[in-house]
Every structure is written in C-alpha cells, then in structure tokens.
Amino acid sequence: MAYLPNGADxxxxxxxAIGAASVEExxxxxxxxxxxxxxxxxxxxxxxxxxxxxERLAGRNHPLGSLDSFLGAGVYRRYVPAIVRAATARPxxxxxxxxxxxxxxxxTLQTIFEFQSMICELTGMDVANASLYDGATAAAEGVMMAVxxxxxxxxxxxxxxxxETLAVIRTYGRGRxxxxxxxxxxxxxxxxxxxxxxxxxxxFLGTMGELAPVAQAARAVGAIxxxxxxxxxxxxxxxxxxxxFDITVGDGQPLGVPPSFGGPHLGFMAVRQELMRRMPxxxxxxxxxRHGRRAxxxxxxxxxxxxxxxxxxxxxxxxxxxxxxxxxxxxxRMGGAGMRQVAEISVQRAHALAGRLSALDGFxxxxxxxxxLWEFALLVPGGADDFARAMRRQGIVAGLPLGRFDPDRxxxxxxxxxxxxxxxxxDRYVEAASLFAGPVEVNR
Amino acid sequence: xxxxxxxGMEMSRVPAPEWAGAEPLVFELGGDLERGPREVSAGVAxxxxxxxxxxxxxxxxxxxxxxxxxxxxxxxxxxLARRNHNLHQGIYPLGSCTMKYNPAVxxxxxxxxGFADIHPYQDAGDVQGALxxxxxxxRLLCEITGMARISLQPxxxxxxxxxxxxxxxxxxxxxxxTQRTRVLIPDSAHGTNPASAALAGLEVVTIRSNPDGTVxxxxxxxxxxxxxxxxxxxxxNTLGVFEKDILEIxxxxxQAGALLYxxxxxxxxxxxxxxxxxxxxxVVHLNLHKTFxxxxxxxxxxxxxxxxxxxxxxxxxxxxxxxxxxxxxxxxDRPQSIGKVRSYYGNFGMLVRAYAYIRAYGxxxxxxAENAVLNARYLQSRLGxxxxxxxxxxxxxxxxxxxxxxxxxxxxxxxxxxRLLDYGVYAPTAYFPTTVPEALMFEPTETESxxxxxxLADVCAAIVAEAERxxxxxxxxxxxxxxxxxxxxxxxxxxxxxxxxxx
Numbered sequence: 047m048a049y050l051p052n053g054a055d056x057x058x059x060x061x062x063a064i065g066a067a068s069v070e071e072x073x074x075x076x077x078x079x080x081x082x083x084x085x086x087x088x089x090x091x092x093x094x095x096x097x098x099x100x101e102r103l104a105g106r107n108h109p110l111g112s113l114d115s116f117l118g119a120g121v122y123r124r125y126v127p128a129i130v131r132a133a134t135a136r137p138x139x140x141x142x143x144x145x146x147x148x149x150x151x152x153x154t155l156q157t158i159f160e161f162q163s164m165i166c167e168l169t170g171m172d173v174a175n176a177s178l179y180d181g182a183t184a185a186a187e188g189v190m191m192a193v194x195x196x197x198x199x200x201x202x203x204x205x206x207x208x209x210e211t212l213a214v215i216r217t218y219g220r221g222r223x224x225x226x227x228x229x230x231x232x233x234x235x236x237x238x239x240x241x242x243x244x245x246x247x248x249x250f251l252g253t254m255g256e257l258a259p260v261a262q263a264a265r266a267v268g269a270i271x272x273x274x275x276x277x278x279x280x281x282x283x284x285x286x287x288x289x290x291f292d293i294t295v296g297d298g299q300p301l302g303v304p305p306s307f308g309g310p311h312l313g314f315m316a317v318r319q320e321l322m323r324r325m326p327x328x329x330x331x332x333x334x335x336r337h338g339r340r341a342x343x344x345x346x347x348x349x350x351x352x353x354x355x356x357x358x359x360x361x362x363x364x365x366x367x368x369x370x371x372x373x374x375x376x377x378x379r380m381g382g383a384g385m386r387q388v389a390e391i392s393v394q395r396a397h398a399l400a401g402r403l404s405a406l407d408g409f410x411x412x413x414x415x416x417x418x419l420w421e422f423a424l425l426v427p428g429g430a431d432d433f434a435r436a437m438r439r440q441g442i443v444a445g446l447p448l449g450r451f452d453p454d455r456x457x458x459x460x461x462x463x464x465x466x467x468x469x470x471x472x473d474r475y476v477e478a479a480s481l482f483a484g485p486v487e488v489n490r
Numbered sequence: 491x492x493x494x495x496x497x498g499m500e501m502s503r504v505p506a507p508e509w510a511g512a513e514p515l516v517f518e519l520g521g522d523l524e525r526g527p528r529e530v531s532a533g534v535a536x537x538x539x540x541x542x543x544x545x546x547x548x549x550x551x552x553x554x555x556x557x558x559x560x561x562x563x564x565x566x567x568x569x570l571a572r573r574n575h576n577l578h579q580g581i582y583p584l585g586s587c588t589m590k591y592n593p594a595v596x597x598x599x600x601x602x603x604g605f606a607d608i609h610p611y612q613d614a615g616d617v618q619g620a621l622x623x624x625x626x627x628x629r630l631l632c633e634i635t636g637m638a639r640i641s642l643q644p645x646x647x648x649x650x651x652x653x654x655x656x657x658x659x660x661x662x663x664x665x666x667x668t669q670r671t672r673v674l675i676p677d678s679a680h681g682t683n684p685a686s687a688a689l690a691g692l693e694v695v696t697i698r699s700n701p702d703g704t705v706x707x708x709x710x711x712x713x714x715x716x717x718x719x720x721x722x723x724x725x726x727n728t729l730g731v732f733e734k735d736i737l738e739i740x741x742x743x744x745q746a747g748a749l750l751y752x753x754x755x756x757x758x759x760x761x762x763x764x765x766x767x768x769x770x771x772x773v774v775h776l777n778l779h780k781t782f783x784x785x786x787x788x789x790x791x792x793x794x795x796x797x798x799x800x801x802x803x804x805x806x807x808x809x810x811x812x813x814x815x816x817x818x819x820x821x822x823d824r825p826q827s828i829g830k831v832r833s834y835y836g837n838f839g840m841l842v843r844a845y846a847y848i849r850a851y852g853x854x855x856x857x858x859a860e861n862a863v864l865n866a867r868y869l870q871s872r873l874g875x876x877x878x879x880x881x882x883x884x885x886x887x888x889x890x891x892x893x894x895x896x897x898x899x900x901x902x903x904x905x906x907x908x909r910l911l912d913y914g915v916y917a918p919t920a921y922f923p924t925t926v927p928e929a930l931m932f933e934p935t936e937t938e939s940x941x942x943x944x945x946l947a948d949v950c951a952a953i954v955a956e957a958e959r960x961x962x963x964x965x966x967x968x969x970x971x972x973x974x975x976x977x978x979x980x981x982x983x984x985x986x987x988x989x990x991x992x993x
Contacts, residue, residue: 160989
C-alpha cells in the first residue's frame with residue numbers, strides 16, 4: 047500500500063515479538079468509543095491516477111509563464127537559474143531534518159552559514175539569522191524585538207508598507223497589547239514613546255523614500271529603526287545597514303524562489319551586533335571539531351523555545367531552510383554584480399514601459415514626483431478593475447488593481463517589470479493599452 | 491543575557507585555511523566580484539540610472555558576493571550534500587519529528603507550473619485549481635481531525651499554535667469573558683507550547699505528570715478556574731502515551747469555561763483511527779511536515795494548519811476559501827477574524843504535497859497510524875534488553891528510553907546519539923522530554939521496514955556492548971562522520987555567525 051514497506055508476514059512476526067494478537071490490541075489505551083470513526087474519504091489512488099488528478103487541478107490555473115504578466119506587489123517572477131532547482135531537488139537537502147546533530151548535518155549547516163553571510167553582505171548588516179517564514183512575519187518579529195528591547199508599546203509604521211506586512215504586524219501586536227500607527231512621514235512622527243519605526247525599501251507602490259533620516263530620527267528618540275527591504279533592491283541601492291538601520295527584514299522570494307501562490311517563500315532578518323541575542327530563529331555558527339577542523343553548529347540556542355520555553359525570544363522552531371537554500375544558491379550563482387544587473391534591467395524596462403504608457407491619452411503615473419524602481423502606480427482610464435479585465439482577455443496580466451487595498455486608488459494599477467518581462471511583452475502591453483487611450487468615452 | 495561580559499563576535503576572525511578537510515565557503519571558491527553570469531539584454535533604450543532614479547543613492551560597487559561559476563558551484567553543492575544525513579540514506583528515528591519518507595511524486599507535482607508559477611494576486615478566475623485544492627484539502631483535514639473548519643495559513647506548527655491561541659483569546663473576548671489569561675500546559679509538553687502562549691500574551695501554568703507520563707488530572711483540577719483560557723495537550727503525549735483521561739479532562743475544561751487545545755505533533759499515532767474533535771478538542775493544529783509527509787527541508791518550510799470547532803469559526807485568519815456552486819473564491823470579509831498571521835494564504839507548495847499524500851491513501855489512511863504504532867512497539871520490544879524505558883505504560887508511535895540505569899554506568903544519551911551516527915543512523919531525539927533524565931526518544935514511523943528496525947536495534951545493542959568494554963571509545967564518537975564531535979560550547983561562547991574577508 048502507498049508508502050508502507052512491511053507485508054503481512056513481517057507484520058505478523060512483529061506482533062509476535064511484541065506479544066500482541068492483533069494491531070488493534072496496540073490501540074487498547076484509546077477508549078473504544080473513540081476508535082474507528084466512520085470517515086468519508088475518497089478511495090486510495092494509484093500513482094498514475096494521483097498525477098492525473100493533480101494535473102487536472104494544475105490545469106485549472108493559468109501560470110504566469112503562459113501569460114504576459116506585470117504582476118508584482120511583493121511576489122516577483124524572476125528568472126531562476128536551473129542550478130537552484132537542481133540543488134533543492136537533492137534528497138540530501140530536502141529530506142534532511144533541522145541540523146541538531148551537527149556531525150551528520152554539516153551540509154545544511156554550512157549552506158545556512160553561507161546564507162547568513164550573504165544576507166549580511168547584501169543588507170550591510172552585522173548578523174543575519176537562518177531565515178524566517180516570510181517577509182511579513184519577519185517584520186512582525188522585528189517589531190516584537192523592538193518592543194522587548196525598548197519596553198515601549200507603540201509602533202510607527204510607514205503607510206506604504208506592504209498591506210500584508212502591516213496586517214501581520216497588527217495581528218502580532220494585538221496579542222501583546224502593542225499599538226500600531228501609520229504615517230506618511232515616519233521620520234517626523236516617531237517619538238520618545240515609540241518602540242520602533244518601520245519603513246519599506248521600496249514602498250508597496252515601488253517608490254523610494256528618504257530612508258536615512260528615519261534611522262537617524264529613531265535613534266534620536268531611543269527607538270529601533272526597521273527597514274523592510276526587497277533583496278534585489280539591496281543589490282542596487284545603498285543598503286539599509288549603510289543607511290543606519292538597526293534591523294533589516296524582508297521577503298527572500300525574489301532570490302530564486304517561485305511565486306507558488308504566495309508560499310513557501312522565506313523571510314530574512316539581519317541586525318546590528320548589539321541586537322544579536324534578541325534575534326528570533328535559528329543561528330548557525332562557525333566552530334571546530336575535536337581535531338580542530340572547521341565545523342558548523344546551531345548556536346545561541348539559549349534564546350530558543352526548546353530551552354527557554356515561555357521565556358524564549360520567540361516561539362519559532364523552524365526556519366525556511368529549503369527556500370533559504372534556494373536563495374543561497376541563487377545569490378552564489380548571480381553574485382552581487384549579477385543581482386545588480388537584474389535590478390538594472392528591471393528598472394530600465396519599468397521606466398521604458400511607464401514612459402510609453404504615460405504618453406497615451408488618459409494614462410499617467412499616479413506618483414510622478416517620487417522615484418521608483420521597477421514598479422509604478424499607473425492611473426488608467428475607466429477604472430483599474432475594468433481595464434485589467436479587458437487586458438486579461440488579451441492574455442495580459444496588466445498589474446494589480448489597487449482599489450482592494452485603498453478605495454481612493456480605484457483608478458490605479460500597480461505595474462511591475464522584471465528581467466522576465468520581455469521587450470515583446472512590453473510592446474503587446476502598450477499596443478493593447480492604446481485601445482483604451484483617448485478622451486474619457488472609454489467608460490465601458 | 492545575564493549581565494556577564496559579552497565576549498563579542500570576533501568579527502575579524504578569519505577562518506584558518508589550514509583547517510584541513512573542510513569544504514571551502516562559497517566566498518572562497520574564486521567567484522567573480524565584478525561580473526555576474528551573462529544576462530538578457532534589457533531590450534529598451536538604456537538610460538543612465540541617475541536620471542531614472544533621481545535622489546536615490548546607489549551602491550558604489552556591487553554587494554561583495556562572488557558570482558561562482560556554475561561547474562564550481564555544482565561541485566560545492568554536491569560535496570555539501572554528501573555531508574548531510576538524509577532519508578534516502580538511512581533511518582531518521584527522531585522522536586516527535588515524524589521523519590517519514592517523502593514520496594517522490596509529491597515533489598514532482600508541487601513543481602508543476604500550474605502550482606509553482608501562479609501569483610497570489612491573480613484573479614480568482616485564473617487560479618481555480620489552486621483554490622479548489624485548498625478547499626478540498628481543508629475538507630479532508632476536517633474529516634480526519636473532526637473539526638468544523640481549518641485555516642491553511644500558518645507556516646509551521648508553532649505558528650499554528652500561536653494562531654490557535656489567538657483564536658481562543660478572541661473567542662473568550664467575544665463572550666465578554668476577559669479574565670481568562672492563563673494556559674495550562676503539561677511539564678512534558680514541547681517547548682513551543684509555552685513559547686507560543688507567551689507570544690500571545692498568556693500566562694503559562696505548568697501541570698505535573700503522573701509517574702506513567704500522563705497528565706496528573708488532580709493537578710489540572712487544582713488549577714482549573716475562571717482565569718484559564720485553555721489547556722494545551724499533546725495526545726499521545728511526548729512520551730508516546732495516550733492520555734487515558736482525555737474525555738474527563740475535556741469535560742472538566744469545558745465545565746470550567748476553558749477550551750482544549752490539541753498539539754498535532756503526534757497525530758501520526760492516530761490518523762484515521764481516532765479524531766481530536768471526538769476527544770473534545772476545540773482547536774487543533776497539524777504539522778503537515780510530520781503526519782502528511784511534506785519534506786522537512788533541513789528545517790522547513792513546514793506548514794501548520796489549525797482547525798477549530800464550530801463556535802470558533804468566526805475567528806479564523808483571513809482569508810478563507812469558499813465555494814459558490816462550482817466556483818471557488820477567497821473570502822476576506824470576516825469581521826471577527828483575528829486577522830492575517832502571515833502573508834497570502836499559506837505555504838501553498840506544502841499544501842499541494844499534503845493533498846497528494848492524503849489522496850494516495852484516501853480511505854485507507856488509518857494504515858499509516860497502524861503501521862507507525864506497530865513499528866514503534868516492535869522497535870521498543872527489540873530495544874527492551876538494551877535500554878530501560880522511561881515509563882512502563884504502553885506507548886504508541888514513539889517511546890522514550892533512557893541510558894540511566896542501563897548496564898553501563900556513566901553511559902550518556904549524548905554518547906549513544908553520537909555513536910549511532912557512525913553506523914549511518916541518525917540519533918533519536920536526545921534529552922527530550924526534559925522530565926526524563928538521559929532521554930532517547932525513538933519514533934521510527936510507518937515507512938521503515940522491519941529489516942531497518944532490526945538493524946537499528948542491533949546497532950544500539952552493539953553500542954551498549956561496546957560501551958561495556960570501552961566507554962571512552964563511545965564517548966569519543968563519532969569517528970566516521972565528515973567532522974568529529976563539534977565544539978558547540980565554543981560556538982556559543984565566541985559566536986562567529988558570518989564569513990568576513992581578511993582585512
């Protein structure tokens with residue numbers, strides 16, 4: 047049956063060794079009225095039927111690769127070098143457990159140490175952990191660190207944080223009586239009663255704000271500064287560590303992890319040296335074995351739940367090791383220079399597309415005064431939902447209609463370009479959009 | 491941490507190249523700091539970045555991460571892979587971790603473009619298959635657990651625990667019952683239980699165990715009052731013993747106005763055979779990476795769906811998946827929800843694997859529990875002459891042995907664990923539960939063959955026999971692993987958490 051190796055003979059021999067007459071006898075401690083509930087479950091499937099069923103479900107989805115997609119908003123379709131998948135498909139990595147027994151887990155431990163090191167180089171921070179669940183929970187954990195460090199319970203968050211990140215910070219905060227306020231100008235809003243200031247690089251709408259003043263303002267009032275950063279942006283612009291931030295968090299999905307309907311991705315967190323022991327999650331350290339050979343081990347575990355229980359820095363028990371491995375291999379293959387090149391291509395294409403679209407009658411940038419990287423909010427004629435629907439009929443996912451996050455932005459679409467948005471697809475976008483251009487009679 | 495002097499991180503300490511036998515770090519492989527791999531051309535007019543990004547400070551030089559040539563990187567990864575124990579190499583009898591075989595087909599299925607290459611913000615019309623899968627998976631898990639609804643959002647078991655506790659808090663608050671700030675947790679519980687409770691802002695009250703490892707019902711009664719929000723239990727508990735008084739504990743909890751929380755870490759003992767919902771649990775979290783065989787990945791990503799009884803459904807994280815006729819959509823309009831506990835909808839790739847795993851077994855899924863318990867009991871009987879057992883009660887899918895009181899005075903759990911590695915066997919969970927001295931907790935799972943269990947039992951017997959002759963030799967283990975015993979004390983005393991290039 048499915049994945050069970052023992053046949054009837056072996057089972058009989060095993061029962062004999064135990065001294066039990068039947069398998070049922072092994073469940074004697076379970077009250078009889080609880081045993082064998084009548085379950086309505088489908089028939090077991092042969093592997094071939096299983097593949098057919100899952101292919102049927104997959105076939106009801108329209109993958110981004112089959113469309114011209116300009117959807118980003120926190121999850122990016124970036125090109126993933128084949129070596130990344132080749133690594134994560136190795137059973138030596140994907141079937142391994144958390145590396146508690148260091149001597150038999152040096153492979154996983156070293157890749158995590160490499161991940162920590164590369165995240166530090168990318169963000170300009172001192173210390174990084176082994177990864178967290180995603181960018182949103184990483185931000186929330188950063189906020190909880192700041193609350194613990196300062197003993198203060200108010201959080202000032204930039205209004206242009208990713209809405210999912212903001213929502214998760216609020217959920218985490220409610221459990222601890224932490225108040226979250228948003229601000230369009232965090233550097234002037236943060237005050238002496240605040241645990242931290244949280245900003246995004248870039249903001250949800252793709253724009254870059256003045257970030258160094260936020261770090262300075264937070265420091266001046268004894269608050270912790272937190273930057274939620276896109277890792278590919280960190281390869282192009284001055285990274286948060288050099289801007290003076292205490293904590294950098296973010297979602298590592300752009301580093302070689304497929305969109306996968308929103309997960310699994312990975313969160314990353316990197317901090318200043320002084321905050322090292324407040325960090326949640328796994329940490330791998332370099333040490334040596336009995337013979338003085340280089341070796342790695344999980345370390346500073348006194349922060350963690352299995353030692354500290356209710357006094358731990360967090361309840362986190364895992365990291366996202368396999369997706370962090372993908373990010374490790376991606377970063378090592380691309381290098382800092384390769385990631386910067388990817389960022390530049392994205393910037394060039396987004397600006398080219400934005401220029402061509404805003405030249406059309408009825409289209410314009412929603413935030414024309416603010417610099418943006420590879421995403422921009424675009425005012426479109428006739429409402430963003432209708433426009434997106436019409437574009438979709440042409441096989442184009444034109445962007446994310448912003449009305450669902452902000453009713454004031456119902457006319458706006460968040461448009462994203464990456465290195466996978468081909469020049470031909472840009473042409474098709476402009477051509478299809480031009481049918482909407484002109485005086486406002488396009489109200490369909 | 492306790493006011494003693496910080497030794498500092500020794501940031502300047504450069505790993506000595508003469509440490510022989512080590513695989514170089516990715517920074518030491520001679521990659522290119524100036525140029526990455528060949529990239530596509532932008533294909534649009536190339537404009538100066540300063541003009542496109544006015545006022546944005548750019549990096550003067552690329553981030554100092556070398557671009558490693560593919561052949562060099564491939565060999566690096568291949569060599570690192572060989573330094574990992576894994577399920578394709580040998581048994582992984584970690585108690586509480588349920589290291590069962592991960593079906594190869596599930597890996598293929600999760601990589602289908604129709605699952606991996608879809609975006610969480612695509613229109614519902616473009617992701618009907620994904621929503622259908624989530625809807626169906628929720629129904630299957632409800633059936634298996636006996637719960638009314640399940641949120642697939644939590645990213646891991648501990649995340650599910652905290653999500654479940656937040657819902658319990660919301661439930662009491664919605665009833666105006668604001669005095670319930672405590673959680674009762676047995677002393678043998680996983681460390682995540684109290685840590686999750688603390689993260690939710692709840693006070694932890696520890697409940698004693700009986701000598702047989704089960705919860706002391708009198709101690710529960712003593713602490714059960716109007717301040718208790720919930721009792722968190724693992725069943726079978728961390729000693730692998732079924733909580734025989736569970737129905738009585740459920741009755742007591744509910745009578746006192748508290749809710750009962752099920753830590754699903756050990757559901758592999760019962761899947762398809764008994765349901766937490768029928769035992770009276772109000773909230774249940776599952777570890778899809780345990781019972782439902784999504785791979786552990788070297789420590790994640792996991793997936794920790796959390797199920798609730800009818801009365802708690804309004805508080806589920808948002809969004810949920812709903813079905814309208816033959817169409818599926820996300821429901822964000824849930825005013826009493828505790829909110830979002832992570833971005834998007836969950837670790838979807840793990841949901842695909844778990845769905846495939848459950849469909850492969852279907853109505854025969856109780857065979858998983860039957861074989862898991864049979865394997866564990868058989869292994870326990872084979873080890874009976876080698877190690878004393880922590881408790882005499884009948885265990886289920888896992889059991890706790892101890893080296894204390896074994897034939898060799900001074901033989902420690904750690905030494906046995908390390909010596910096992912030399913035989914190509916991963917160590918059982920050592921020193922947990924903390925209520926048992928020198929604990930070795932074995933969980934073979936249903937995917938081990940009898941032959942594999944016999945081998946493990948023989949190896950354990952050989953190690954004890956060896957220790958009788960030469961304890962120091964066992965204490966010096968491991969000898970055959972890529973590195974010998976790792977100095978974890980040094981790792982913690984002088985933390986070196988990243989590579990630094992030589993000044």
